[in-house]
Amino acid sequence: MAAVVGLVLGDAWLWAAVEWTSPVYARFYVDGEFGTATVVALLVAALVKAALLWLILRTPAPGPLDRRTRVLRRLLYLAVAYSLVLWIPIGMFPDAVDVAFQLVLWTAIDVLYLLVIRWRSRMLRVVAAVIFAVELAGIADELLDELDLPEIGSGYVFGFGMMLGGVAATVITIVGQRRDGRWSRGTQIAGWLSVGDYALMIAISVLFRWDFYANPVAPVVTDVLELVSTVWIAATARELSVGGRPVGLPPARQRAVRIVVAAMVVLPIILLIHPEQTPHLTYTGGSMDCYDRPSFGDLKPTERDAVFLCRTRITADGMPPLFPDSLSDQGILGYGRALCRTKDRDEQKAILTRAGSERPAWGADPWDLVYICPEIIGATNPELLQSTKETEDAGAAYVAEENAKCRDPWPRTKGVVQATAKYFLFADGDHGYLVHDPKVEEVEKAAEQATDRLYDDNTLVGAFDSAVLVGHLEDVIDLCLTVKAFRTAPPQRIAGWDQVTEVPVVSRSGHLTVPEADGGEVGAGAPMPNLAIAGKGHYRLRAYIRMGKTGEEHLVTVFPGTSRKKLKLKP
Template sequence: MPSDGLWRIIRIGTVGLFIAAVGAGLVAGDSWLWVAVEWSPPAYAGFYTPGDFFAPGGFDTATTVALLVAAPVKAALLWLILRTPMPGALDRREKALRRLLYLAVAYALVLGYPIEMLPDAVDAAFQFALWAAIDVLYLLVIRWHSRVLRAAAGVMFAIGLAGMADDLLDELDLPQLGSGAVLEAVLMLGGVAATVLTLVGQRRDGRWSRGTQAAGWLSLSTVALVLPLNLFFARLPVDTAAVLVVMDAIALVGTVWLAATAREMPARKMPADSRPADLPPARRHATRIAAAAVATLPVIALVHPEQTPHLNYTGWSMGCYDRPRFGDLKPAQRDAAFLCRARSTEGGVTPMFPDSLSDQQVLAYGRALCRAKDRDEQQAILTRAGSARPAWGADPWDLVYVCPEIIGVTHPELLRSAAEERAAEASYVAEQNAKCPDPWPRTRGVVQATATYFLFADGDAGYLVYDPDDEAAEEAVERATDRAYDGGTLVGVAGSAALVGHIEDIIDLCLTVKAFRTAPPRRTAGWDQVTEVPIVSRSGTLTVPEKEGGDVGAGAPMPNLAIAGKGRYRLRVYVRLGDAGEEHLVVVFPGASRKRLTLKR
């Protein structure tokens, strides 16, 4: 351990640095104040505040007040945590317990964030190993003066470790110890009972001061504060960041207790002649076996038998929110991806399989579905499995995860990774764009573009030429769509939006857009329909939606056609059926006329 002088330097320097950082945060702004008080990156605040954390408004009043109140409280608690350890002789077990308690304190103060940057399973394994060692040493170091009390503490410690083991199994994607609100309540109450028994043991031991025991009881009382605080803040117009700051400050009381327990380990030692004699080797060996059994047997006892279904993955499991493609998954991850889809209730749909089936049974049925010859056979398999929607069958994009060797033969595109899919999509769009020529190659607009416009495969009203930055854009689009349908016209227009329809039932068309400073010649020869309508740009923008990661839109970036800024424009639409399919030419130029002209039909 560091010397007393060095320890005092660390204590004064740390608390002084904290106070200086808070002062600097008050000057530098909300993000720095958050870092100084909460000891976490400013991006963490984004999880608890609506909108952009770096918005000009910053935190609301309640969050700022909570940070300013929490700062002196945390400074005082930090001063207590960093008190110099009491001198005195310690045996091997007591030295180990003191070091592990200080490691737990370091985790709470500084190590937690860097460890959280590692995979979640690493953090869960570290905490399980740390507290398993601390609990066993608690049983061996504290003088309980009662076998019943020691045994009860061992049972409660084991229940708490079972909860941590359950979290570790979850992070490792292994069968968990169980699920449900009842088990969670038992594990939580077991942790509270373990703390109570530890405090009783400290009192009976006599080494630890009343202040240390008071810190322990206060740390326990923070559990009872969670519900009232949540209810209190729920009644106020504040963000949950304020609650987070308050609870984070209160949680340091538990760290004070751990640090004080380590600090006073040598205090109030029993006289040497009154200490119990060392146990014989056989008894020491038996004690170690018993301590190991207390830590592991409850975990083994809570594991479900094989006939009980383990639902590691449901539609709401944390690992199911991402929907990775087959090519991005390792072989060991593909079964889990299928389980996520097979039990998904996304969109309010009924899951493919009931919860009464285990993961292994669902996977077996999934592979059977892969081998089915048609939908009727799939329906029979799902009926046998107890599915609530057997008539739906199973889709290849779900089954590919359990039988890629079968699905990949008929749907090789499903085997791609996300990067391969993006490359294939970009190649396809470029190929389609290349099929569309510019119908006015010698008439250059101020801005122009030619691309394929992709429509919905099951029928689409057409495409928009509109002002996306207009505050009334949605209303304008809705009215333009109604006018196109109700009037049976090629172009429906309303204010800053125009919906351009198509002649044939198609899934894509060739689109060229050009903007001019003055009206170009009409040149209606060779076109089937030519329509000119008024349109307005209230923000200085008129454009056509681009296909960006979706299925609908232009296959290339579309320019801003409102080249004269805000104001009124004329929109002329040319349509014809040619060798390239259905071709559209959209011409935009400034014009105050509000007349609708049918130049050719």
């Protein structure tokens, strides 16, 4: 009935009625009207899910229960409730809460399975315990991942093994049900169907890499398949109190079960078959998860192709993608590996032109190609193979090395506060660096005015209110900077310096400092002190500049002073 109402109200409501989710989610799968295949799949799924829901909601079989069996039944029905509705409110919490709930629930169920099921074999019970432990280890590993803690294992093989552990847990439970004798043949068949569903979904994810966003029929089919395991869990809970002999199905129901089994096995496989000319598109230019650029070293080998597909299909700042959306995943990967083997831009342009690129003359960048041919790109750009942490560590080591090259030009004249570090400028040229009050509201305006005044004369120092911009003699990308704050004016000591200039500066908040790089590309390579040691008020800033053995060297001294004059002390 709900599906019929949804069919009348529109595609989004039909989706909500069948998939039991908000109508908004329909737009994640189809941007526009549903195709005929999608509508038919939804209507068929509605009938199948209605039949499965009827099986789930059947009342428990009467009969006495001991304490363990009663607790197991309640926990199984809790698992059923989670599968149907509880996942919605639990999904409002962080993912770690959901995984922790699953771990606690299935740990209790597995322990009670070992105690309640009559295995009739000590060895079989031990095997079941081991398999259940593997299943729970997979859930625990997922919880550790959600909590950003060290995982039990990693990699494709481990993940696939954990997935098979869940399938094995279902199989061993069905074997135990058969040996116990309390569960009917229909319940056991539902269990084997759920095993077949697991196997089918593993085949889909591993062999076919089915893209849910490209084919809306896929999530409809998998949603129905997942409900079969819920039927088995509900049937297991319902028949816990049945006596020792299995209950057989009537002949008519046996035939119906065979038809359902055949349909559920064959129909999903048919849906996987596409015409050869249909491209498989994992991502499109508008895929939101393609705007991140993970470091190569942070990715598993199985994830690298997907990142390359993202990077070459992304449309950012109005720029067309490297490859058109009409080109299949395998086509893009093939052209990408061919680009790795090119020797110059002309060869890249020829390949991109054949691929139908809208920007063939731009070529392909090594930081994109590294994901599919690291052995080639890494030979000339080894830094592209690093993880985020390795990149950060390398950057920190470089900054520390550069800082060590700088020396205090006045080592015997100690300031109240002082620091020496390498100051990094923009690689393509920069006016200089600021000494400013970063906490005033109009700090940017003051910096602009100071920049304008930098070129009023040849002193290389521009000052305005709470900002002073100090320029540089040569066209450099970094320089050695020492800053010192004094309570009174220090000696001038202009000998050995190329230029010395003194200007006024105001601290309105009690702060004067130099910007730090702090993970960026521009700024001081070490923490800079607050030079306004007397608090709010007027100060004098004296800038010393020269070319030394380590390159360009700067010394900035700050001390209280009310003079508003700009003094050119040297030359």
